[in-house]
């Protein structure tokens with residue numbers, strides 16, 4: 297089906313029960329009725345402050361735990377009802393996560409060659425007529441690293457940006473079709489953040505990789521993504537085209553997020569200069585956003601906002 301979304305998240309909820317010393321237990325609604333669709337080769341930003349539920353959403357899609365309600369379809373197939381370990385393995389292969397700390401994800405005792413050769417071999421990703429060496433070279437070229445220089449290096453010999461490129465290369469070596477990039481640039485120098493976003497952009501357009509880009513930074517989301525979902529308290533409060541949301545955020549919480557972007561970002565996003573300063577209303581905005589039980593309302597084609 298030509299217009300079948302690559303990823304479909306349908307009414308997903310997840311509540312954690314935390315044991316507390318004094319009151320027995322406490323429930324944390326990490327995800328509340330989350331729905332969105334994402335086409336192949338497109339990118340969606342999940343944006344929100346710490347604790348808003350972004351990573352839980354990403355981990356749910358990667359099948360890292362069971363959701364309480366709803367369904368998640370990858371390429372038309374439900375991952376929640378994957379029947380056997382073969383189906384689960386196939387899902388796990390197609391959906392790969394890249395994390396914030398590029399060093400922690402790499403084994404310091406192994407070379408780049410080992411990090412890439414292992415998934416290529418394990419997942420039988422060397423096509424007939426090719427060799428492992430040729431695939432290693434191709435995978436490194438996909439992430440714009442020089443194979444001759446890189447293959448025999450250890451993680452400590454690489455810069456942060458190079459390590460994150462290796463993590464992306466490893467996801468490709470596994471056979472990723474959807475990459476969930478969880479704050480992939482936030483531990484990198486400001487000067488190289490943009491180059492990693494550019495690389496992900498090229499993987500999207502040239503290789504058809506679909507991206508879920510998890511970030512607290514609303515202002516940079518539109519460099520990579522067509523659409524943005526702003527999350528607070530486990531719910532989506534605003535959804536729509538990324539450039540429209542950054543130019544003209546409608547929900548008070550989206551406005552608050554944009555107004556709190558540090559000045560450093562204004563250099564790469566001139567639009568931010570026009571955002572109003574909502575920071576003094578921060579507590580009120582958060583309280584009202586958490587209390588609202590209103591549903592998302594479509595205010596323009598493809599643009600949804602929850603009443604505050």
Ligand SMILES: Nc1ncnc2c1ncn2[C@@H]1O[C@H](COP(=O)(O)OP(=O)(O)OP(=O)(O)O)[C@@H](O)[C@H]1O
Pocket residue numbers: 312313314324325326344345346347348349350351352353512
């Ligand atoms: N394994 C877990 N057990 C209990 N509570 C959890 C667990 N994982 C997440 N939570 C809670 O769920 C809520 C959402 O957390 P989540 O990590 O998804 O937010 P986030 O927006 O990704 O934040 P951050 O940017 O800090 O990672 C938080 O209140 C968090 O404490």
